[in-house]
Amino acid sequence: xxxxxxxxxxxxxxxxxxxxxxxxxxxxxxxxxxxxxxxxxxxxxxxxxxxxxxxxxxxxxxxxxxxxxxxxxxxxxxxxxxxxxxxxxxxxxxxxxxxxxxxxxxxxxxxxxxxxxxxxxxxxxxxxxxxxxxxxxxxxxxxxxxxxxxxxxxxxxxxxxxxxxxxxxxxxxxxxxxxxxxxxxxxxxxxxxxxxxxxxxxxxxxxxxxxxxxxxxxxxxxxxxxxxxxxxxxxxxxxxxxxxxxxxxxxxxxxxxx
Numbered sequence: 001x002x003x004x005x006x007x008x009x010x011x012x013x014x015x016x017x018x019x020x021x022x023x024x025x026x027x028x029x030x031x032x033x034x035x036x037x038x039x040x041x042x043x044x045x046x047x048x049x050x051x052x053x054x055x056x057x058x059x060x061x062x063x064x065x066x067x068x069x070x071x072x073x074x075x076x077x078x079x080x081x082x083x084x085x086x087x088x089x090x091x092x093x094x095x096x097x098x099x100x101x102x103x104x105x106x107x108x109x110x111x112x113x114x115x116x117x118x119x120x121x122x123x124x125x126x127x128x129x130x131x132x133x134x135x136x137x138x139x140x141x142x143x144x145x146x147x148x149x150x151x152x153x154x155x156x157x158x159x160x161x162x163x164x165x166x167x168x169x170x171x172x173x174x175x176x177x178x179x180x181x182x183x184x185x186x187x188x189x190x191x192x193x194x195x196x197x198x199x200x201x202x203x204x205x206x207x208x209x210x211x212x213x214x215x216x217x218x219x220x221x222x223x224x225x226x227x228x229x230x231x232x233x234x235x236x237x238x239x240x241x242x243x244x245x246x247x248x249x250x251x252x253x254x255x256x257x258x
Contacts, residue, residue, distance in 0.1 A: 001135050003148075004061055004069040006031045011145025012072045013038040019046045020071035025056035028067025035068070061137045074135055077151045082120045083168045083198075089119055090253050091198045092170060093246060096122045098158055098214065099205035100235055103132035107142025108236040109203060110134055114146040116240075116247035121150050124158040126204070126211050162217060170198045174210050174218035175238055187221045195246035196253045206235050 003012045006028075013019065013035065022039050024032065029050075032039070039048050056067055082094055095113040100106050100123075110121055123131040132139055134147040134154060165172055173193060193199070202218060204210030215221055224233060224241050233241070 001072060001074065001140075002061070002069060002137070003072050003140065004065065004137070005141070006034065006066050006068045008140060008145050009068045009070050010035065012070055012148055015072075015075070015145070015148040017075050017148055018073040019044070020073065021046055022048045022070045023056070023068075024048065024050050025053045025065075025067035026050075027053050028056070031066065031068050072148070074148065075151065077120070077153050079153060079156070079164060081151050082122065082153060083170065084119070085198075086119050088254065089117065090196050090250050092120065092200075093118045093195070093198075093250070094120045094122060094165075094170065094200040095239070095243075096124060096161065096172075096200050096202045097131045097134075098124045098202055098210060099126040099129040099208070100131050100203060101129050102206060102235075103136045103139035104142045105206060105234070105236045106132045106134055107139035107144075107147065109239045110139075110143045110150060110152070111146045112236065112240045113243050114143075114150045116243035117250055118150065118243065121147075121152040122156050122161055122200075123152070123154045124156050124161055126158055126214070128208055128211060129205050158214065162214070165200050168198075170200050171220065172200050172202060172218040173220045173222050174202045174215045175204065175242065176209060176215050176221045176223060187223050190222060190224060190242055190245040193220065193222060193245075195249040199246070201239070201242060201246075203235055203239050 003009055057065055083092055085092055095118050097106055123134055134152055140147055202210055224238055
């Protein structure tokens, strides 16, 4: 996939993903010193091409290109990689995007999840809608390059994924909207969930949420209480609240040496 802009190019070079080539325009040469630790080493094994600003603008996806781009191959992630516990984490914490259509939301959720210690991500379609590619230009910009660092399985059939999560002992938590979360059996508040166990958080479509059958098949349903009558939060904002609580619990457990 193509990656454009000095910050995203830098993240791609840091990610450890396979780089096919780097492209610099005349204007982009001013960023060469910043990228020198990677592009000026022959052992890196990829070519650095140069072109004019005019030709670069013809292929650029942004309105005001910075003159820096590259081709990168996203890391290959197998299903079993989702269930691993990375060093420094207490357990797997997987974010599952099911029917999140806005690439900006997809990227923002992945960025937030990565910042707060998620160990892997999955994108799936539902019977209602598909999920935007985490590697599309808009999603990648919204993730600030996090999609290149977080192990992601893209386009996993949701039914197969839920079955595998259950078989591997990963607890599924469905984010849902309910005005009276405390009074409904089986609906939990963010701090009532044990985020230190192996958990997969399911985030649904921006408007319709998760399909009813997915919500009821999950091991738990979670609701974010609010002070006003606002029906719900934006999908990315809700994910940020939940992942911060997960981060708080998991950091405390790791710090205690448990």
